[in-house]
Amino acid sequence: MHLQIGETSNVVVSSPEIAQLFMKAHDLNFATRPIVQSASIILYDHRDVAFAPYGEYWRQMRKICTLELMSTKRVGSQRPIREEEVRKAMVGSIRPGEVVNLGRILGSLVCKIIWRAAFGGVEAREMEEAFFSVQHRIVQALGELSLRDVFPSSWVMKMVAGRNDRRLKKLHAESDTILQEIIDAHVSRRRSDVDRAAGGGDDQDLVDVLLNFTHDQAVAAGGFSVTDFEIKAVITDIFFGGTHTSSVTIEWVMSELMRNPEEMEKAQKEVRRVFDGKGKAVDEASIDELHYMKLIVRETLRLHPPLPLLVPRESRETVVIKGYQIPAKTKVAINVWAIGRDPAYWIEPDKFMPERFVNSPVNYNGDDFQLLPFGAGRRMCPGVKTGMAIVHLAVANLLYHFDWKLPNEMKPEDLDMTEVFGIVVGRKNDLHLIPTPYRAP
Numbered sequence: 001m002h003l004q005i006g007e008t009s010n011v012v013v014s015s016p017e018i019a020q021l022f023m024k025a026h027d028l029n030f031a032t033r034p035i036v037q038s039a040s041i042i043l044y045d046h047r048d049v050a051f052a053p054y055g056e057y058w059r060q061m062r063k064i065c066t067l068e069l070m071s072t073k074r075v076g077s078q079r080p081i082r083e084e085e086v087r088k089a090m091v092g093s094i095r096p097g098e099v100v101n102l103g104r105i106l107g108s109l110v111c112k113i114i115w116r117a118a119f120g121g122v123e124a125r126e127m128e129e130a131f132f133s134v135q136h137r138i139v140q141a142l143g144e145l146s147l148r149d150v151f152p153s154s155w156v157m158k159m160v161a162g163r164n165d166r167r168l169k170k171l172h173a174e175s176d177t178i179l180q181e182i183i184d185a186h187v188s189r190r191r192s193d194v195d196r197a198a199g200g201g202d203d204q205d206l207v208d209v210l211l212n213f214t215h216d217q218a219v220a221a222g223g224f225s226v227t228d229f230e231i232k233a234v235i236t237d238i239f240f241g242g243t244h245t246s247s248v249t250i251e252w253v254m255s256e257l258m259r260n261p262e263e264m265e266k267a268q269k270e271v272r273r274v275f276d277g278k279g280k281a282v283d284e285a286s287i288d289e290l291h292y293m294k295l296i297v298r299e300t301l302r303l304h305p306p307l308p309l310l311v312p313r314e315s316r317e318t319v320v321i322k323g324y325q326i327p328a329k330t331k332v333a334i335n336v337w338a339i340g341r342d343p344a345y346w347i348e349p350d351k352f353m354p355e356r357f358v359n360s361p362v363n364y365n366g367d368d369f370q371l372l373p374f375g376a377g378r379r380m381c382p383g384v385k386t387g388m389a390i391v392h393l394a395v396a397n398l399l400y401h402f403d404w405k406l407p408n409e410m411k412p413e414d415l416d417m418t419e420v421f422g423i424v425v426g427r428k429n430d431l432h433l434i435p436t437p438y439r440a441p
């Protein structure tokens with residue numbers, strides 16, 4: 001589908017076959033991102049990863065993401081952080097018998113996990129809260145369409161958009177001050193802890209890992225170097241890319257299970273069979289035995305991809321696809337929400353049916369173009385393992401430790417599933433539930 005929005009030409013892809021052409025056959029041509037004014041402000045002139053234009057800088061940063069920041073090894077080394085934060089949330093934030101705002105609890109849980117993974121030892125509660133608050137306001141602001149991006153040559157629009165820009169710049173300055181303080185604290189700690197600075201070990205937090213690529217060390221190693229400016233851009237990406245996406249996924253899983261009590265019962269039986277008798281800890285050691293729970297997560301991501309249009313791409317050169325000429329600089333959105341509900345690929349596409357994946361090889365690893373919650377090709381999400389480790393552990397704990405009821409005698413079918421518009425699509429209204437603790441036999 002072609003959409004002319006203002007002065008910009010946009011293509012929306014809504015079928016698995018065409019998505020495959022854009023993200024596999026012609027992936028290189030669509031591997032860049034459009035310049036988005038709001039991202040220029042918030043993401044340090046596109047010196048991050050997610051909005052960096054295709055080229056050498058993006059390739060090098062992407063390599064650091066996949067080999068260092070989000071590698072299987074790094075995700076494994078962050079396991080104690082995830083387990084501790086999830087355990088604290090189960091005990092400290094979920095009050096038995098009371099109506100709890102699960103959406104808010106999950107949002108804060110995921111932020112804390114990512115905060116500790118990114119900044120490690122920085123223990124400053126006030127700074128942490130100020131950072132979460134500013135990130136939340138930035139996500140809201142980014143969801144709003146910038147008129148200047150749509151009418152790039154209009155001076156009138158530039159004036160109108162100026163107000164939005166000023167608000168974003170203020171938010172960015174707040175966030176930047178906190179990030180710079182954190183980097184400075186890391187730098188001075190590394191000066192006094194030479195072993196840590198030189199280590200490059202698995203226990204380093206993400207800022208430490210990125211500092212290993214700063215000028216002097218990178219030059220000494222004859223390699224690619226990054227500045228503080230770029231470290232702040234990548235860390236901001238990780239917060240945007242990793243927090244809201246993971247927490248809304250957990251919230252959608254719980255919403256679907258509340259609407260589907262049979263599936264809830266089956267999932268709880270599975271997690272309790274696996275973890276009963278293992279003490280109180282629902283940890284990651286046995287998470288791979290939760291086959292049914294993982295099908296539930298996969299089905300939830302089919303119905304509720306947190307980024308329903310992925311992150312926008314742009315054609316680098318003119319290309320002909322299926323007989324249509326797509327000029328250079330056309331913006332492309334892949335509608336993975338529609339693709340996940342395409343009746344040509346899915347039986348009863350709107351129904352929540354985790355069983356559809358039993359013995360099915362279709363997964364979200366970017367090879368199956370009918371299921372693309374993480375995208376595909378060169379720009380596919382590099383944080384899948386981090387995100388899924390958080391989602392699986394949190395869901396397993398919620399299912400193991402509590403039985404859940406809707407408030408006000410609400411029937412499952414009456415639970416509101418309205419989505420809110422934004423870059424990340426979550427529930428319009430936070431999920432409120434009443435927990436009853438499970439007593440293991």
Ligand code: HEM
Nearest residue numbers: 050241242245246307311374375376379380381383386387
């Ligand atoms: C449930 C959790 C998550 C979902 C559904 C998700 C989804 C996505 C999607 C759809 C994209 C765009 C892909 C494309 O354009 O083809 C993306 C990109 C990205 N994601 Fe994730 N993500 C998740 C978690 C994470 C986490 C935990 C991190 C970091 C730790 C992360 C970091 C990134 C980055 C850096 C990019 C930009 C990649 C690039 O442009 O090269 N994501 N993500």
